[in-house]
Amino acid sequence: MQTVQExxxxxxxxxxxxxxxxxxxxxxSNCGHLQCVLELIASECDLNLQSRTSECTAAMCASLxxxxxxxxxxxxxxxxxxxxxxxxxxxxxxxxxxxxxxLREQSAAKDAIYQTLRNNHNFSDAMIEQICNFTLRxxx
Numbered sequence: 590m591q592t593v594q595e596x597x598x599x600x601x602x603x604x605x606x607x608x609x610x611x612x613x614x615x616x617x618s619n620c621g622h623l624q625c626v627l628e629l630i631a632s633e634c635d636l637n638l639q640s641r642t643s644e645c646t647a648a649m650c651a652s653l654x655x656x657x658x659x660x661x662x663x664x665x666x667x668x669x670x671x672x673x674x675x676x677x678x679x680x681x682x683x684x685x686x687x688x689x690x691x692l693r694e695q696s697a698a699k700d701a702i703y704q705t706l707r708n709n710h711n712f713s714d715a716m717i718e719q720i721c722n723f724t725l726r727x728x729x
Contacts, residue, residue, distance in 0.1 A: 593628050603634040610641025618659045619650035626651075626659045636668040644674040652684040660684065664691050 593613075597603060606612055614634050617625035626647075630636070639646055648668045651659040660680075664670070670680045670688060681688060 614647040618647040621656040
């Protein structure tokens with residue numbers, strides 16, 4: 590983990606692809622290395638890059654290998670769930686029930702935050718939306 594942080598701090602290209610056409614985020618998602626996934630997301634890597642060989646994204650890698658925690662973080666960070674791999678599948682095709690559950694949980698959490706802010710503070714709707722999105726990114 591420390592090596593990942595050090596390399597990012599040194600300015601490593603977090604979107605660099607291996608000879609097989611995979612990124613560090615794809616490898617970390619596939620192997621379930623949640624802390625690496627979080628560090629790479631924090632470094633603003635491209636969540637939607639597709640492998641040159643399979644055209645899979647990091648979310649597809651997490652989904653296919655059953656890495657629910659990694660998939661949750663990728664969804665929270667805003668990955669595109671509609672990209673297709675070389676056989677035409679999306680993440681939805683492999684994990685639609687799990688994705689639906691994750692999105693419902695995030696929506697319920699956002700609604701709870703929204704209601705608390707609306708009832709107890711004098712924030713505009715736009716400000717509440719920003720606060721909800723920031724809070725969910727930091728705490729999911």
